[in-house]
Amino acid sequence: MTAQNALAFPGLLMRSLGPALLSWSERRRVPAFGGFLPTDIAGLVGWYDPSDLSTMFQDDLGKVPVTAAGDPVALMLDTSKGLALGPELVVNGDFSTGDLTGWTDTTTGGDWSVVDGKAVDAGTSAGDLQQTVATEVGAFYQVEFTQSDISNGNPSFKFAGQNITTAQSAPGTYKAIVRAASTSAPVATSGQLALWSVDNVSVRKVAGNHLVQVTAAARPTYQTDGTLHWLQFDGVDDVLVGPVVDTGGATSMALGAAFITDAFGSISAGVFGDAEYQDGGIMIAVGSSEVAVISNDDGAEYRTYFSPVSLGATYVALGYTGVGAFHYRTGKDEQARPDDSTSSPVMELLLGKGTQGGRTGNFNGKVFSAVYAVSDEAQARALIHYLNKKAGLA
Protein backbone atom coordinates (compact mmCIF):
# COMPACT_ATOMS: atom_id res chain seq x y z
CA MET A 1 0.00 0.00 0.00
CA THR A 2 1.35 3.36 -0.97
CA ALA A 3 1.29 6.38 1.28
CA GLN A 4 -1.24 7.85 -1.09
CA ASN A 5 -3.54 4.90 -0.59
CA ALA A 6 -3.12 5.06 3.12
CA LEU A 7 -4.36 8.64 3.03
CA ALA A 8 -7.33 7.77 0.89
CA PHE A 9 -8.27 4.60 2.71
CA PRO A 10 -7.17 4.81 6.33
CA GLY A 11 -9.40 1.87 7.18
CA LEU A 12 -7.58 -0.20 4.62
CA LEU A 13 -4.29 0.86 6.13
CA MET A 14 -5.41 -0.64 9.43
CA ARG A 15 -6.18 -3.89 7.70
CA SER A 16 -2.83 -3.96 5.96
CA LEU A 17 -0.75 -3.65 9.10
CA GLY A 18 -1.09 -7.30 10.00
CA PRO A 19 -2.34 -9.22 13.00
CA ALA A 20 -0.50 -7.05 15.51
CA LEU A 21 -3.17 -4.43 15.06
CA LEU A 22 -6.92 -4.79 15.06
CA SER A 23 -8.52 -5.11 11.65
CA TRP A 24 -11.37 -2.80 10.68
CA SER A 25 -14.01 -5.41 11.46
CA GLU A 26 -12.31 -6.33 14.72
CA ARG A 27 -12.24 -2.72 15.82
CA ARG A 28 -15.96 -2.48 15.13
CA ARG A 29 -16.57 -5.50 17.33
CA VAL A 30 -14.90 -3.98 20.36
CA PRO A 31 -17.71 -3.51 22.86
CA ALA A 32 -18.19 0.22 23.01
CA PHE A 33 -21.63 0.61 24.53
CA GLY A 34 -22.62 -2.18 26.81
CA GLY A 35 -21.25 -4.71 24.39
CA PHE A 36 -23.79 -3.98 21.67
CA LEU A 37 -23.04 -2.71 18.19
CA PRO A 38 -25.45 -2.53 15.26
CA THR A 39 -23.43 -5.24 13.52
CA ASP A 40 -24.72 -7.63 16.16
CA ILE A 41 -27.96 -7.56 14.19
CA ALA A 42 -27.73 -10.05 11.36
CA GLY A 43 -30.31 -8.15 9.34
CA LEU A 44 -28.55 -4.81 9.52
CA VAL A 45 -29.02 -3.02 6.19
CA GLY A 46 -27.63 0.45 6.88
CA TRP A 47 -25.26 1.90 9.49
CA TYR A 48 -23.96 5.44 9.15
CA ASP A 49 -21.47 6.64 11.74
CA PRO A 50 -19.79 10.07 11.31
CA SER A 51 -17.28 9.23 14.04
CA ASP A 52 -15.58 6.83 11.61
CA LEU A 53 -13.72 9.15 9.26
CA SER A 54 -12.56 6.25 7.12
CA THR A 55 -16.12 5.94 5.80
CA MET A 56 -16.52 9.51 4.53
CA PHE A 57 -15.15 11.27 1.44
CA GLN A 58 -15.26 14.84 0.18
CA ASP A 59 -15.90 13.74 -3.39
CA ASP A 60 -18.48 11.33 -4.72
CA LEU A 61 -15.78 9.05 -6.20
CA GLY A 62 -14.18 8.35 -2.83
CA LYS A 63 -10.80 9.80 -3.74
CA VAL A 64 -10.50 12.59 -1.16
CA PRO A 65 -11.08 11.49 2.45
CA VAL A 66 -12.83 13.60 5.05
CA THR A 67 -10.14 14.60 7.53
CA ALA A 68 -11.28 17.74 9.32
CA ALA A 69 -14.32 19.52 10.70
CA GLY A 70 -15.92 21.57 7.97
CA ASP A 71 -15.14 19.16 5.15
CA PRO A 72 -18.11 18.40 2.89
CA VAL A 73 -19.33 14.80 2.81
CA ALA A 74 -20.12 13.59 -0.69
CA LEU A 75 -19.87 9.86 -0.02
CA MET A 76 -20.71 8.08 3.22
CA LEU A 77 -20.09 4.37 3.27
CA ASP A 78 -22.54 2.07 4.97
CA THR A 79 -20.62 -0.17 7.37
CA SER A 80 -23.43 -2.64 7.97
CA LYS A 81 -21.64 -5.25 5.85
CA GLY A 82 -18.15 -4.42 7.10
CA LEU A 83 -17.24 -2.87 3.74
CA ALA A 84 -16.73 -6.38 2.45
CA LEU A 85 -15.31 -6.55 -1.05
CA GLY A 86 -16.83 -8.83 -3.65
CA PRO A 87 -14.93 -11.05 -6.07
CA GLU A 88 -12.49 -9.59 -8.56
CA LEU A 89 -14.30 -8.59 -11.74
CA VAL A 90 -11.35 -7.73 -13.95
CA VAL A 91 -9.90 -10.56 -15.99
CA ASN A 92 -6.10 -10.61 -16.02
CA GLY A 93 -5.89 -7.26 -14.25
CA ASP A 94 -2.32 -8.02 -13.19
CA PHE A 95 -1.37 -9.18 -16.70
CA SER A 96 0.03 -12.34 -15.14
CA THR A 97 -0.79 -14.30 -18.29
CA GLY A 98 2.01 -12.43 -19.98
CA ASP A 99 -0.35 -11.14 -22.65
CA LEU A 100 -3.52 -9.08 -23.06
CA THR A 101 -5.93 -11.92 -22.37
CA GLY A 102 -9.25 -10.41 -21.27
CA TRP A 103 -8.43 -6.99 -22.68
CA THR A 104 -9.16 -5.29 -25.98
CA ASP A 105 -6.57 -3.07 -27.57
CA THR A 106 -8.45 -0.54 -29.70
CA THR A 107 -5.36 1.32 -30.90
CA THR A 108 -5.01 1.23 -34.63
CA GLY A 109 -1.39 0.28 -34.31
CA GLY A 110 -1.75 -2.44 -31.70
CA ASP A 111 0.24 -0.30 -29.28
CA TRP A 112 -0.42 -2.24 -26.10
CA SER A 113 1.71 -5.20 -25.07
CA VAL A 114 2.74 -6.88 -21.82
CA VAL A 115 6.31 -6.31 -20.71
CA ASP A 116 7.66 -7.42 -17.33
CA GLY A 117 4.13 -8.10 -16.07
CA LYS A 118 2.76 -4.68 -16.97
CA ALA A 119 0.67 -3.44 -19.88
CA VAL A 120 2.79 -0.99 -21.83
CA ASP A 121 1.47 1.58 -24.28
CA ALA A 122 3.88 2.31 -27.16
CA GLY A 123 1.92 5.49 -27.81
CA THR A 124 2.08 5.49 -31.60
CA SER A 125 -1.61 5.53 -32.51
CA ALA A 126 -5.08 6.45 -31.30
CA GLY A 127 -7.12 4.12 -29.12
CA ASP A 128 -7.28 2.59 -25.66
CA LEU A 129 -6.91 -0.61 -23.69
CA GLN A 130 -10.22 -1.70 -22.23
CA GLN A 131 -12.47 -4.45 -20.96
CA THR A 132 -16.06 -4.45 -19.79
CA VAL A 133 -17.18 -5.89 -16.46
CA ALA A 134 -20.68 -6.82 -15.30
CA THR A 135 -22.10 -4.47 -12.66
CA GLU A 136 -25.30 -3.94 -10.69
CA VAL A 137 -27.15 -0.69 -11.21
CA GLY A 138 -26.70 1.49 -8.13
CA ALA A 139 -24.01 -0.69 -6.54
CA PHE A 140 -20.61 0.75 -5.62
CA TYR A 141 -17.32 -0.61 -6.85
CA GLN A 142 -13.80 -0.10 -5.55
CA VAL A 143 -11.54 0.56 -8.52
CA GLU A 144 -7.78 0.33 -8.20
CA PHE A 145 -4.88 0.47 -10.65
CA THR A 146 -1.23 1.46 -10.87
CA GLN A 147 0.29 3.64 -13.54
CA SER A 148 4.01 4.10 -14.15
CA ASP A 149 6.69 4.84 -16.72
CA ILE A 150 4.89 7.95 -17.98
CA SER A 151 7.27 9.58 -20.40
CA ASN A 152 5.00 11.20 -22.93
CA GLY A 153 1.40 12.34 -23.33
CA ASN A 154 -1.34 12.74 -20.75
CA PRO A 155 -2.79 9.35 -19.94
CA SER A 156 -5.74 8.80 -17.67
CA PHE A 157 -7.87 5.93 -16.45
CA LYS A 158 -11.64 5.61 -16.35
CA PHE A 159 -14.24 3.27 -14.93
CA ALA A 160 -17.89 3.52 -15.93
CA GLY A 161 -17.03 6.79 -17.62
CA GLN A 162 -15.67 8.34 -14.41
CA ASN A 163 -12.13 9.64 -14.19
CA ILE A 164 -10.14 7.59 -11.70
CA THR A 165 -7.11 9.67 -12.69
CA THR A 166 -6.87 12.80 -14.78
CA ALA A 167 -4.36 13.65 -17.47
CA GLN A 168 -2.10 15.32 -14.93
CA SER A 169 -1.97 12.46 -12.43
CA ALA A 170 1.49 11.32 -11.36
CA PRO A 171 2.74 7.74 -11.38
CA GLY A 172 1.36 5.75 -8.49
CA THR A 173 -1.50 3.58 -7.30
CA TYR A 174 -4.98 5.07 -7.34
CA LYS A 175 -8.27 4.04 -5.84
CA ALA A 176 -11.81 5.26 -6.17
CA ILE A 177 -15.33 4.12 -5.32
CA VAL A 178 -17.72 4.40 -8.23
CA ARG A 179 -21.47 3.87 -8.37
CA ALA A 180 -22.51 1.85 -11.39
CA ALA A 181 -25.28 3.30 -13.51
CA SER A 182 -25.86 0.30 -15.74
CA THR A 183 -25.46 -3.47 -15.87
CA SER A 184 -21.99 -3.26 -17.36
CA ALA A 185 -19.15 -0.79 -17.17
CA PRO A 186 -15.97 -0.29 -19.17
CA VAL A 187 -12.56 -0.29 -17.53
CA ALA A 188 -10.46 1.74 -19.90
CA THR A 189 -7.30 3.71 -20.36
CA SER A 190 -7.45 7.07 -22.07
CA GLY A 191 -4.64 9.12 -23.54
CA GLN A 192 -3.78 8.96 -27.16
CA LEU A 193 -0.09 8.80 -28.05
CA ALA A 194 0.90 8.40 -24.41
CA LEU A 195 3.89 6.36 -23.34
CA TRP A 196 3.02 4.69 -20.05
CA SER A 197 2.39 1.44 -18.22
CA VAL A 198 -0.63 0.06 -16.39
CA ASP A 199 -0.78 -2.74 -13.84
CA ASN A 200 -2.83 -4.30 -11.03
CA VAL A 201 -6.22 -3.22 -12.37
CA SER A 202 -8.94 -4.25 -9.95
CA VAL A 203 -12.71 -3.72 -9.70
CA ARG A 204 -14.59 -5.18 -6.74
CA LYS A 205 -18.04 -4.49 -5.39
CA VAL A 206 -18.19 -2.78 -1.98
CA ALA A 207 -21.07 -4.30 -0.02
CA GLY A 208 -23.55 -1.96 1.62
CA ASN A 209 -26.21 0.68 1.06
CA HIS A 210 -23.90 3.63 0.65
CA LEU A 211 -25.03 7.27 0.62
CA VAL A 212 -23.81 9.72 -1.98
CA GLN A 213 -24.33 13.28 -3.16
CA VAL A 214 -23.01 14.25 -6.60
CA THR A 215 -24.14 17.87 -6.28
CA ALA A 216 -21.54 19.90 -4.41
CA ALA A 217 -23.94 22.43 -2.92
CA ALA A 218 -26.11 19.64 -1.51
CA ARG A 219 -23.41 17.99 0.59
CA PRO A 220 -23.59 18.15 4.39
CA THR A 221 -20.41 18.86 6.31
CA TYR A 222 -18.60 16.75 8.89
CA GLN A 223 -18.34 18.42 12.30
CA THR A 224 -16.99 17.46 15.72
CA ASP A 225 -16.49 18.98 19.14
CA GLY A 226 -13.73 16.47 19.89
CA THR A 227 -16.08 14.09 21.65
CA LEU A 228 -19.16 13.80 19.50
CA HIS A 229 -19.16 13.60 15.72
CA TRP A 230 -21.96 14.54 13.38
CA LEU A 231 -23.11 15.50 9.91
CA GLN A 232 -24.34 19.08 9.69
CA PHE A 233 -27.27 19.61 7.30
CA ASP A 234 -28.02 23.17 6.20
CA GLY A 235 -31.80 22.99 5.83
CA VAL A 236 -31.59 24.39 2.29
CA ASP A 237 -30.41 21.70 -0.09
CA ASP A 238 -28.24 19.19 1.79
CA VAL A 239 -29.10 15.51 1.54
CA LEU A 240 -27.29 12.19 1.15
CA VAL A 241 -29.02 9.69 -1.09
CA GLY A 242 -28.92 5.91 -0.94
CA PRO A 243 -30.57 3.14 -2.90
CA VAL A 244 -33.98 1.64 -2.42
CA VAL A 245 -33.02 -0.73 0.37
CA ASP A 246 -33.55 -4.39 -0.29
CA THR A 247 -35.02 -5.83 2.89
CA GLY A 248 -35.85 -9.13 1.33
CA GLY A 249 -39.55 -8.51 1.79
CA ALA A 250 -39.24 -8.36 5.56
CA THR A 251 -41.92 -6.45 7.44
CA SER A 252 -40.16 -6.45 10.82
CA MET A 253 -37.80 -3.48 10.53
CA ALA A 254 -36.29 -0.76 12.69
CA LEU A 255 -35.09 2.63 11.47
CA GLY A 256 -33.68 5.22 13.81
CA ALA A 257 -31.49 8.29 14.13
CA ALA A 258 -29.85 10.45 16.78
CA PHE A 259 -30.06 14.15 15.99
CA ILE A 260 -30.36 17.78 17.04
CA THR A 261 -32.60 20.26 15.24
CA ASP A 262 -30.97 23.68 14.85
CA ALA A 263 -33.92 25.45 13.21
CA PHE A 264 -37.38 24.63 11.98
CA GLY A 265 -38.38 25.02 8.38
CA SER A 266 -41.77 26.12 7.18
CA ILE A 267 -42.63 22.52 6.48
CA SER A 268 -41.64 19.26 8.14
CA ALA A 269 -38.12 18.08 7.40
CA GLY A 270 -37.02 14.52 6.93
CA VAL A 271 -34.12 13.43 9.12
CA PHE A 272 -33.72 9.85 7.89
CA GLY A 273 -35.90 7.38 6.10
CA ASP A 274 -37.33 5.92 2.95
CA ALA A 275 -41.03 6.40 3.50
CA GLU A 276 -43.49 7.16 0.77
CA TYR A 277 -46.99 8.13 1.75
CA GLN A 278 -49.04 4.98 2.43
CA ASP A 279 -46.69 3.00 0.26
CA GLY A 280 -43.96 1.49 2.45
CA GLY A 281 -40.91 2.51 4.42
CA ILE A 282 -40.17 4.33 7.69
CA MET A 283 -39.18 7.95 8.29
CA ILE A 284 -38.08 10.19 11.13
CA ALA A 285 -39.19 13.79 10.56
CA VAL A 286 -39.15 17.08 12.45
CA GLY A 287 -41.85 19.75 12.40
CA SER A 288 -42.09 22.99 14.30
CA SER A 289 -43.81 21.34 17.23
CA GLU A 290 -42.97 17.67 17.13
CA VAL A 291 -40.76 14.82 16.13
CA ALA A 292 -42.73 12.50 13.89
CA VAL A 293 -42.08 8.81 13.46
CA ILE A 294 -43.88 7.51 10.39
CA SER A 295 -44.27 3.98 9.12
CA ASN A 296 -46.30 3.01 6.13
CA ASP A 297 -48.18 0.02 4.99
CA ASP A 298 -49.49 -0.56 1.52
CA GLY A 299 -52.50 1.74 1.69
CA ALA A 300 -52.13 2.96 5.26
CA GLU A 301 -49.88 5.34 7.15
CA TYR A 302 -49.09 5.39 10.85
CA ARG A 303 -47.76 8.63 12.30
CA THR A 304 -46.76 9.26 15.88
CA TYR A 305 -46.19 12.88 16.89
CA PHE A 306 -43.96 13.38 19.91
CA SER A 307 -44.21 16.96 21.08
CA PRO A 308 -42.92 19.41 21.99
CA VAL A 309 -39.53 19.42 20.28
CA SER A 310 -36.88 21.88 21.43
CA LEU A 311 -34.26 23.42 19.19
CA GLY A 312 -30.78 22.41 20.30
CA ALA A 313 -32.02 19.39 22.22
CA THR A 314 -30.72 15.94 21.40
CA TYR A 315 -33.22 13.28 20.42
CA VAL A 316 -33.22 9.69 19.39
CA ALA A 317 -36.21 8.56 17.39
CA LEU A 318 -36.92 5.11 16.03
CA GLY A 319 -39.71 3.29 14.29
CA TYR A 320 -40.08 -0.46 14.67
CA THR A 321 -42.67 -2.36 12.68
CA GLY A 322 -42.55 -6.03 13.65
CA VAL A 323 -44.27 -7.99 16.38
CA GLY A 324 -44.66 -5.60 19.30
CA ALA A 325 -44.36 -2.64 16.88
CA PHE A 326 -43.74 0.79 18.39
CA HIS A 327 -42.61 4.32 17.68
CA TYR A 328 -40.11 5.93 20.05
CA ARG A 329 -38.59 9.30 20.85
CA THR A 330 -36.25 10.24 23.66
CA GLY A 331 -38.01 11.52 26.73
CA LYS A 332 -41.50 10.58 25.61
CA ASP A 333 -43.61 7.54 26.12
CA GLU A 334 -43.38 5.30 23.14
CA GLN A 335 -46.45 4.59 21.06
CA ALA A 336 -47.54 1.05 20.28
CA ARG A 337 -48.39 0.47 16.66
CA PRO A 338 -50.00 -2.35 14.68
CA ASP A 339 -47.62 -5.15 13.93
CA ASP A 340 -46.15 -5.37 10.47
CA SER A 341 -47.19 -1.82 9.73
CA THR A 342 -44.80 -1.43 6.86
CA SER A 343 -44.27 -2.95 3.50
CA SER A 344 -40.89 -3.04 1.82
CA PRO A 345 -39.39 0.35 1.01
CA VAL A 346 -40.41 1.74 -2.33
CA MET A 347 -38.23 4.81 -2.48
CA GLU A 348 -34.58 5.60 -1.99
CA LEU A 349 -33.04 6.02 1.44
CA LEU A 350 -32.51 9.70 2.32
CA LEU A 351 -30.41 11.20 5.11
CA GLY A 352 -31.19 14.89 5.72
CA LYS A 353 -34.35 15.15 3.67
CA GLY A 354 -37.75 13.56 3.47
CA THR A 355 -40.70 13.33 1.16
CA GLN A 356 -44.10 12.59 2.51
CA GLY A 357 -47.53 13.54 1.31
CA GLY A 358 -46.17 15.39 -1.70
CA ARG A 359 -43.97 17.76 0.29
CA THR A 360 -40.22 17.65 0.65
CA GLY A 361 -38.34 19.15 3.56
CA ASN A 362 -34.60 19.48 4.15
CA PHE A 363 -33.35 18.94 7.68
CA ASN A 364 -31.56 21.79 9.46
CA GLY A 365 -29.41 20.26 12.14
CA LYS A 366 -27.00 17.57 13.25
CA VAL A 367 -27.13 13.79 12.73
CA PHE A 368 -24.93 11.74 15.04
CA SER A 369 -25.78 8.34 13.67
CA ALA A 370 -28.45 6.54 11.70
CA VAL A 371 -29.27 2.86 11.46
CA TYR A 372 -31.68 0.65 9.56
CA ALA A 373 -32.19 -3.05 10.14
CA VAL A 374 -34.41 -5.99 9.64
CA SER A 375 -34.83 -6.69 13.34
CA ASP A 376 -36.93 -8.02 16.14
CA GLU A 377 -38.19 -5.95 19.06
CA ALA A 378 -35.21 -6.64 21.32
CA GLN A 379 -32.80 -5.61 18.59
CA ALA A 380 -34.79 -2.44 17.93
CA ARG A 381 -34.48 -1.51 21.60
CA ALA A 382 -30.76 -2.23 21.50
CA LEU A 383 -30.48 0.19 18.59
CA ILE A 384 -32.15 2.88 20.70
CA HIS A 385 -29.53 2.28 23.38
CA TYR A 386 -26.75 2.53 20.80
CA LEU A 387 -28.13 5.76 19.29
CA ASN A 388 -28.46 7.33 22.73
CA LYS A 389 -24.80 6.61 23.36
CA LYS A 390 -23.71 8.03 20.01
CA ALA A 391 -25.54 11.25 20.79
CA GLY A 392 -24.07 11.54 24.26
CA LEU A 393 -27.40 10.87 25.97
CA ALA A 394 -26.34 7.84 27.98
Add this chain to the structure above:
Amino acid sequence: MSTDYTYQAALIVPAAQADAARRIAEAMGWGPGNYSCELTNGTDTFWGLSSVATDGFVAMMQDPSTVELSEGADSAQFSADMAEVMPALLQSIEPAGGRSQSEQFNALCAANGLSRVQGEET
Protein backbone atom coordinates in the same frame (compact mmCIF):
# COMPACT_ATOMS: atom_id res chain seq x y z
CA MET B 1 -5.70 18.99 9.89
CA SER B 2 -7.96 21.85 8.89
CA THR B 3 -10.55 22.06 6.19
CA ASP B 4 -10.06 23.82 2.87
CA TYR B 5 -13.69 24.90 3.03
CA THR B 6 -13.31 28.09 5.02
CA TYR B 7 -16.17 30.00 3.41
CA GLN B 8 -19.89 29.53 3.09
CA ALA B 9 -21.91 30.83 0.17
CA ALA B 10 -25.57 31.49 -0.54
CA LEU B 11 -26.25 32.08 -4.22
CA ILE B 12 -29.58 32.81 -5.94
CA VAL B 13 -30.38 33.33 -9.60
CA PRO B 14 -33.57 34.16 -11.49
CA ALA B 15 -35.05 31.19 -13.33
CA ALA B 16 -33.97 32.66 -16.66
CA GLN B 17 -30.32 32.36 -15.63
CA ALA B 18 -30.61 29.07 -13.75
CA ASP B 19 -29.45 26.79 -16.55
CA ALA B 20 -26.38 28.97 -17.18
CA ALA B 21 -25.65 29.08 -13.44
CA ARG B 22 -25.84 25.28 -13.24
CA ARG B 23 -23.48 24.98 -16.19
CA ILE B 24 -21.02 27.26 -14.41
CA ALA B 25 -21.16 25.10 -11.29
CA GLU B 26 -20.70 21.93 -13.29
CA ALA B 27 -17.76 23.39 -15.21
CA MET B 28 -16.15 24.12 -11.85
CA GLY B 29 -16.52 20.50 -10.83
CA TRP B 30 -19.52 20.98 -8.60
CA GLY B 31 -21.53 18.30 -10.38
CA PRO B 32 -25.05 18.52 -11.76
CA GLY B 33 -28.17 19.81 -10.05
CA ASN B 34 -26.91 22.81 -8.11
CA TYR B 35 -29.40 25.65 -7.44
CA SER B 36 -32.04 23.17 -6.32
CA CYS B 37 -33.94 25.34 -3.84
CA GLU B 38 -36.97 26.88 -5.56
CA LEU B 39 -37.86 30.42 -4.48
CA THR B 40 -40.41 33.04 -5.43
CA ASN B 41 -41.00 36.74 -4.95
CA GLY B 42 -44.69 36.18 -5.54
CA THR B 43 -44.37 36.69 -9.26
CA ASP B 44 -41.15 35.24 -10.55
CA THR B 45 -39.25 32.03 -9.82
CA PHE B 46 -35.68 31.96 -8.54
CA TRP B 47 -33.33 29.12 -7.70
CA GLY B 48 -30.86 29.07 -4.83
CA LEU B 49 -28.05 27.06 -3.27
CA SER B 50 -26.21 26.99 0.04
CA SER B 51 -22.72 25.53 0.22
CA VAL B 52 -19.37 25.62 1.89
CA ALA B 53 -16.63 26.94 -0.39
CA THR B 54 -12.87 27.17 -0.74
CA ASP B 55 -10.52 30.12 -1.15
CA GLY B 56 -10.34 29.24 -4.82
CA PHE B 57 -14.07 29.71 -5.24
CA VAL B 58 -13.98 33.11 -3.55
CA ALA B 59 -11.07 34.17 -5.76
CA MET B 60 -12.98 33.02 -8.85
CA MET B 61 -16.01 35.09 -7.89
CA GLN B 62 -13.79 38.15 -7.67
CA ASP B 63 -11.78 37.33 -10.78
CA PRO B 64 -13.28 34.66 -13.07
CA SER B 65 -9.99 34.30 -14.92
CA THR B 66 -8.61 32.42 -11.91
CA VAL B 67 -11.08 29.56 -12.35
CA GLU B 68 -9.78 26.02 -12.67
CA LEU B 69 -12.28 24.32 -14.96
CA SER B 70 -12.92 20.62 -14.68
CA GLU B 71 -11.62 18.31 -17.38
CA GLY B 72 -13.68 18.63 -20.54
CA ALA B 73 -15.35 21.91 -19.60
CA ASP B 74 -15.87 24.41 -22.40
CA SER B 75 -14.04 27.61 -21.42
CA ALA B 76 -15.86 29.71 -24.03
CA GLN B 77 -19.23 28.50 -22.76
CA PHE B 78 -18.09 29.18 -19.21
CA SER B 79 -17.20 32.77 -20.07
CA ALA B 80 -20.53 33.29 -21.83
CA ASP B 81 -22.43 31.83 -18.89
CA MET B 82 -20.54 34.01 -16.42
CA ALA B 83 -21.40 37.10 -18.47
CA GLU B 84 -25.06 36.11 -18.37
CA VAL B 85 -25.28 35.09 -14.71
CA MET B 86 -23.09 37.50 -12.76
CA PRO B 87 -25.23 40.64 -13.33
CA ALA B 88 -28.31 38.79 -12.06
CA LEU B 89 -26.69 36.78 -9.26
CA LEU B 90 -27.76 37.43 -5.67
CA GLN B 91 -24.92 36.38 -3.43
CA SER B 92 -23.71 36.22 0.13
CA ILE B 93 -20.21 34.88 0.75
CA GLU B 94 -18.61 34.96 4.17
CA PRO B 95 -16.17 33.02 6.36
CA ALA B 96 -17.65 29.74 7.57
CA GLY B 97 -18.92 29.41 11.10
CA GLY B 98 -20.01 32.95 11.88
CA ARG B 99 -23.65 32.02 11.51
CA SER B 100 -25.35 28.95 10.19
CA GLN B 101 -25.67 28.38 6.47
CA SER B 102 -29.46 28.45 6.74
CA GLU B 103 -29.38 31.81 8.54
CA GLN B 104 -27.17 33.18 5.80
CA PHE B 105 -29.43 31.80 3.06
CA ASN B 106 -32.63 32.98 4.74
CA ALA B 107 -31.16 36.46 5.21
CA LEU B 108 -30.31 36.69 1.53
CA CYS B 109 -33.83 35.58 0.66
CA ALA B 110 -35.39 38.09 3.05
CA ALA B 111 -33.26 40.93 1.73
CA ASN B 112 -34.58 40.25 -1.74
CA GLY B 113 -38.20 39.50 -0.87
CA LEU B 114 -37.93 35.81 -1.64
CA SER B 115 -39.55 32.84 0.04
CA ARG B 116 -39.33 29.11 -0.56
CA VAL B 117 -41.79 27.35 -2.80
CA GLN B 118 -43.49 24.44 -1.06
CA GLY B 119 -45.08 21.49 -2.74
CA GLU B 120 -48.77 20.80 -2.38
CA GLU B 121 -49.62 18.40 0.39
CA THR B 122 -51.47 15.35 -0.82
